[in-house]
Amino acid sequence: MKNNLVQPIRIGLMSGFIAIFLALIGMVETFDKRDVISEVISLGATVLLLTILSAAYLAARGQSKNGVRWMFTAGAVSGLVGGGALALFIFTTTLIDMRGVFINVKATLIKMLTLEQEVLALGLMYLIGVSTITGLVGTALYLTPSRVRQALLVAFLCVLALGVMQELLRVTFANVGFLADLIRSLYEKNGLSRVGAASIFIVTFTLTFAWSFIQSPVQARIAALSPRGQFLLKSTSFLLLFAALFFIPKALDNVYIGEVMSNVGLFILMGLGLNIVVGFAGLLDLGYVAFFAIGAYTVGVLTSPERGGTLNFWQALPIAISIAVLFGFILGIPVLKIRGDYLAIVTMGFGEIIRILVLSDFLRPWLGGAGGIVGIPKAEVLGFKFAGPIEIYYIILIGILIVVFLAIRLKDSRLGRAWMAVREDEDVAQAMGINLVWTKLIAFAIGASFAGISGAIFATKLSTIYPQSFKFDVSINVLALLILGGMGSIPGVIIGALMVVGLPELFREFDDFLFLVYGAALVVMMQLRPEGLWPETTRLRELHHEHAPAEPTTAD
């Protein structure tokens, strides 16, 4: 029986250490400033409790063979140990002054962790008590039927998300009368009101729970539709989605939202391009930002009066795309024979070469060096100026539509199959008659063209471009959104861009912890769902069966 406790203790200790780590780096305290439910629970406390809760859940799962009693014991022990470790840490900070090393160990942190009790011992006991109870809750969560658990989880995440997004929602819907009123009623001060939180929880829980019952019949009904019906369904839902994307920014009339959606859109364009190179053809390209830079700088040089540019955006755009394609070929040629890891390194070098060239004194007369290019004019159509982020969003939207259309067709074509064959087994692909040189070059070129479009729009959106905007981390972000969304999947690119580019916008004030959360999310993601949020699906085709010449039918 003693053995059974080793694992919960270990898991509890781990959760304790994670909690201490989060406290030490200042995350808990910073997050504590935002409330999920006003004056009830803060985001910081939620993060800590979630750590303890997940640990208890895992501990309970580890004991699932030993009966309910042991599972509760394990959950409680895990919570107790996790809370205990945290309490021990707090106690230590009162004995030794840690501020010299860990600047985040402040009185406010201690106060928050001891639940604002005057007496330290009492506070620590409360802390341990709350952790233990959380551990029991974690176990209970493990024991609830999965249908209920999922609904609980969704409801909880909705409350959490809405609680955190107060600011954003208030700003977003400020110009939409009835929604503004609704939002005002849900929140108070610094977070959701108690009533607001409870109603959101109940509504989302009920909806999710109900959906879990009708989900499979609905899906079966859809699957049973005729090809024509499915086509109609698909096109209607697509049109609805497009209409929503088209009208939302205008309806909200909000510059901030327009800005965020434009940024997401630019990354979707790049993601779709890199998806062809990495997702379809399997060529790991870490220097993808280079093509984005080339698109942006071409437009900058050709249109900015400061640089003697005389063209307008629409004249410069095709040239920008062509030059990006040309550089796609130029990059492609030396890396044709290089595979895997080596390819990643070489392309990474290429990305840096372009950035350093742009930054160099050598090209300064044309590209402006570190000063970049300023005064890039906005795009115009018949006197209508695409000036603000909302107007530019529409250019991006149209760009995405065209690129998605091309990407879908390419994927399911002779060329797309050739790319996938190269990805799966290069030698055999060649032996099937696929010309590796051309197939790879065209992948680089088409990928580059999409990034070129993105860069061109980026230039006119900002009016100013600096080498700083084209650093290595753009390549990494695009790759990360592909991995997060699902390699090779076109809807995955869109989901991935929303997660990688859109989500951080909501947490601007926690910018310091962006990469910590980001890294943790990738690790968790690779463990739980390595195929991505919206994985590539294999297209199922109707199979034609050629029967032997049919016997003369007697019945009709």
Add this chain to the structure above:
Amino acid sequence: MTNTILSANNVTKRFGGLTAVNSVHIEVKENSIHSVIGPNGAGKTTFFNCLTGFYKPDVGEILFNGHSLVGLRSDQIIVLGIARTYQNIRLFANLTALDNVLIGQHIHLKAGWLGSALRFPSTLREEKTALVEANRLLNFVGLANKGNQIAKNLSYGDQRRLEIARALASKPKLLLLDEPTAGMNPHETEEATLFFRNLRDELNITILLIEHDMRVVMGISEIISVLDYGLKIAEGTPKEIQNNAHVIEAYLGRGSAGNVGKDQVAAAPAI
């Protein structure tokens, strides 16, 4: 039947100090089933790799219907009409069976990058025909209904069939099969043997076969070439090979030649 479709003259391939294929001379008659046998490491697969452009022979000449194959890339060789399967199955594992066969048709489809991206009416027609052809081939090898399955999820025997379907999709004149019955049970092997004979009889495809299962080899080959340590040590009809002293020695060791008969060679397992 007497035309030579493939002739390899004096083909030699060395890896460092090892001569994997040593001055091999093999002529394959059109419409025949020709086997290449030999103990493990005899150089059979290396020889195949020389024929299909995976390796470039160091010395020697390979002629296929009058075209020299030496120095051509594998994607150029398949256009001439040589397709192959692999000893350790090499399908496009994460694609569907149907896609595998469609990729096999690559050289017969014309859509370029523009056609692929914009899907012209001609592209659409071509894709439709390709799909029908792919389904026909899947049915032909016995994979009807399995077109939408991911290749790696197919059973071992089905994967072998799919590999043959993919090779047939390129409409080859000469099909190189590298141990196609490895890992099959006796019943499946028998079916496969019949299937190979059908390929030749119905589709007029010349077959060059590497095989360890002597029942298959002796059952369907018209000519057998035997390799050992990279050298061709014998060639002839199944009957001649069964009685050849060099062959028996290569399989069973020196000293055996005098006192074993053809039964032992015939029964020799995959050594």
